[in-house]
Amino acid sequence: MTQNDVIRSAPTERTVTIGYLGAQGDGMARLNDGTVIHLPNTVPGDTVTITSRGGKDWHVERIDTPSPDRVTPPCSLFETCGGCALQHVAPSALLSWKTDRVLFALKKAGFKTLPEVVQHQVPPHSRRRADLAIRRNGKELLLGLHARGSAQIVDLTTCEIMHPTLFAALQPLRQVLRSLEGLRQAGEIQINLLDSGLDILFSTDGPLTAADRIRLAAFADSLSIPRINWYQRGSDTYETVAQRGSVFHSLAAASVAPPPGAFLQATQESERWIQDAVLAALPAKLAKRDSIIELYAGCGTLSFPLSTLARVVAYEGYPPAATCLKTAASGYKLDVSLRDLNRQPIMARELGEAAAVVLDPPHAGARLQMKQLTLGKPKHVVYVSCNPAALAKDAEALHAAGYSLTSVQVIDQFLWSAEVEAVCGFTHESSRRSRSGPSRLGL
Numbered sequence: 553m554t555q556n557d558v559i560r561s562a563p564t565e566r567t568v569t570i571g572y573l574g575a576q577g578d579g580m581a582r583l584n585d586g587t588v589i590h591l592p593n594t595v596p597g598d599t600v601t602i603t604s605r606g607g608k609d610w611h612v613e614r615i616d617t618p619s620p621d622r623v624t625p626p627c628s629l630f631e632t633c634g635g636c637a638l639q640h641v642a643p644s645a646l647l648s649w650k651t652d653r654v655l656f657a658l659k660k661a662g663f664k665t666l667p668e669v670v671q672h673q674v675p676p677h678s679r680r681r682a683d684l685a686i687r688r689n690g691k692e693l694l695l696g697l698h699a700r701g702s703a704q705i706v707d708l709t710t711c712e713i714m715h716p717t718l719f720a721a722l723q724p725l726r727q728v729l730r731s732l733e734g735l736r737q738a739g740e741i742q743i744n745l746l747d748s749g750l751d752i753l754f755s756t757d758g759p760l761t762a763a764d765r766i767r768l769a770a771f772a773d774s775l776s777i778p779r780i781n782w783y784q785r786g787s788d789t790y791e792t793v794a795q796r797g798s799v800f801h802s803l804a805a806a807s808v809a810p811p812p813g814a815f816l817q818a819t820q821e822s823e824r825w826i827q828d829a830v831l832a833a834l835p836a837k838l839a840k841r842d843s844i845i846e847l848y849a850g851c852g853t854l855s856f857p858l859s860t861l862a863r864v865v866a867y868e869g870y871p872p873a874a875t876c877l878k879t880a881a882s883g884y885k886l887d888v889s890l891r892d893l894n895r896q897p898i899m900a901r902e903l904g905e906a907a908a909v910v911l912d913p914p915h916a917g918a919r920l921q922m923k924q925l926t927l928g929k930p931k932h933v934v935y936v937s938c939n940p941a942a943l944a945k946d947a948e949a950l951h952a953a954g955y956s957l958t959s960v961q962v963i964d965q966f967l968w969s970a971e972v973e974a975v976c977g978f979t980h981e982s983s984r985r986s987r988s989g990p991s992r993l994g995l
């Protein structure tokens with residue numbers, strides 16, 4: 553027996569109770585010496601026996617007393633597939649945890665008095681967007697997500713979050729992808745479920761042959777898929793390889809033609825909750841000459857509902873999304889500009905002259921834009937957040953500029969993940985517009 557064998561045979565054992573979930577959804581426990589450790593797949597309230605062979609590397613040996621919030625994960629791929637990290641936690645407990653994360657971010661930003669929070673949670677089988685990896689594996693074709701913490705692909709043979717229409721397309725997709733000569737080893741695929749049907753954008757690691765294109769056209773016909781776009785890995789342009797009908801999608805009362813791989817909110821239900829929460833955060837009536845500035849507008853999820861309140865000046869940085877929104881804007885009180893807000897933020901003067909500014913920034917937040925916003929001080933700001941850490945920083949700027957927090961809605965649209973969406977309304981009582989009134993508009 554070697555010395556290593558002796559060490560291996562004598563792990564340290566402890567019993568701990570999980571106190572809370574960390575930002576990534578791991579259970580967190582505190583040891584007697586004050587050390588905080590991460591224990592994946594545990595739930596606050598679980599009492600567990602853990603072992604370690606040294607350092608902070610603790611593993612759950614067994615669950616001694618399960619938390620009342622522990623549930624049986626509904627998916628047989630749970631713990632293998634990297635898609636859902638938290639199926640072992642009751643959805644109601646997840647919603648409370650996500651709400652706490654948003655409220656913690658707002659408190660960290662300086663807001664001590666918090667309004668009553670409205671909460672929403674999407675049901676299973678409602679996700680209408682999928683972003684999957686493609687791998688050849690001998691004669692098999694894997695279509696799925698990365699395994700947890702690994703480059704391996706887990707074939708999505710079942711899924712509890714995906715919309716049934718989207719999931720039903722996976723098996724025929726495997727078949728057609730397997731037949732493609734242009735797919736040597738690997739590719740990626742994004743599927744959006746639009747009102748017009750499935751919209752597919754995929755890549756391969758080789759060029760498509762003429763036979764591949766014929767197969768894809770036949771596949772689009774057989775599943776009534778209006779459009780399939782493709783790009784070869786490494787290329788920054790895609791091309792349409794099958795077009796069987798028009799592509800359209802409703803955003804509130806408007807119909808848009810989203811570009812391939814377009815950003816949409818994760819589910820139809822959550823899209824409506826976000827739209828309603830944004831409108832609810834603004835005064836029901838704005839003066840005739842008022843305008844709303846919308847930043848990070850995408851294809852117009854918020855632009856069209858906002859245009860029922862006042863003229864909207866919308867900015868978006870991704871050219872195909874800006875074109876989509878511009879094309880659909882005629883007939884609405886909506887002006888659209890393509891603009892990279894990281895390079896060219898909207899300046900304080902323009903922002904200060906709007907009755908309200910609505911922003912829905914990407915994951916990193918809107919730091920540069922916040923600086924101008926807090927100088928311009930529009931009376932109403934509605935911030936749609938998909939990242940509590942960025943919300944904490946951006947809301948801190950609003951707090952420092954004298955804004956009060958007037959509404960918070962939490963939307964759990966990525967069920968069983970650590971992601972959370974929030975719509976927060978802020979008001980500045982002594983903003984330039986409230987001192988001088990709407991007559992200064994356009995100066």
Ligand SMILES: C[S@@+](CC[C@H](N)C(=O)[O-])C[C@H]1O[C@@H](n2cnc3c(N)ncnc32)[C@H](O)[C@@H]1O
Pocket residue numbers: 815816817848849850851852853854867868869870873891892893894895912913914938
């Ligand atoms: C979270 S999405 C919101 C889109 C839209 N509000 C919606 O709900 O569908 C963020 C949007 O910001 C855009 N974006 C990202 N970086 C940007 C930048 N630097 N300047 C302008 N827009 C940007 C993305 O293209 C995307 O449309």
